[in-house]
Amino acid sequence: xxxxxxxxxxxxxxxxxxxxxxxxxxxxxxxxxxxxxxxxxxxxxxxxxxxxxxxxxxxxxxxxxxxxxxxxxxxxxxxxxxxxxxxxxxxxxxxxxxxxxxxxxxxxxxxxxxxxxxxxxxxxxxxxxxxxxxxxxxxxxxxxxxxxxxxxxxxxxxxx
Numbered sequence: 001x002x003x004x005x006x007x008x009x010x011x012x013x014x015x016x017x018x019x020x021x022x023x024x025x026x027x028x029x030x031x032x033x034x035x036x037x038x039x040x041x042x043x044x045x046x047x048x049x050x051x052x053x054x055x056x057x058x059x060x061x062x063x064x065x066x067x068x069x070x071x072x073x074x075x076x077x078x079x080x081x082x083x084x085x086x087x088x089x090x091x092x093x094x095x096x097x098x099x100x101x102x103x104x105x106x107x108x109x110x111x112x113x114x115x116x117x118x119x120x121x122x123x124x125x126x127x128x129x130x131x132x133x134x135x136x137x138x139x140x141x142x143x144x145x146x147x148x149x150x151x152x153x154x155x156x157x158x159x160x
């Protein structure tokens with residue numbers, strides 16, 4: 001496993017133009033600029049590129065509800081099971097933000113509804129999203145120990 005402190009040092013040593021380009025890509029993922037992001041990935045941008053908080057392009061697009069961009073990134077190899085530095089999963093964020101199309105797309109590509117804290121099933125239970133329990137594959141044992149209140153950053157809704 002890579003040393004996270006080395007990754008930060010490496011990022012800080014990147015040229016300013018490279019850092020600016022990465023920021024534009026993360027902003028474009030949040031904004032849902034499907035053509036720009038998918039063209040960049042097709043040209044070699046890593047589909048699992050992460051920002052300084054561990055959020056991937058997929059996480060930012062999914063959290064913002066951009067289902068077409070989410071699907072395009074998934075088709076290009078973006079990992080639906082990455083968690084950010086706070087341990088939040090992509091599918092739990094989509095459940096929290098009530099982006100059903102995104103939840104369905106992530107689950108169709110193998111997202112783990114039990115990954116992250118809280119996980120997607122716990123988030124669905126907490127927010128009474130019973131409509132998603134079947135697609136998330138919830139079982140009775142998943143509905144035990146649902147965290148209340150939500151751990152810090154999700155409850156206060158940070159923007160990845």
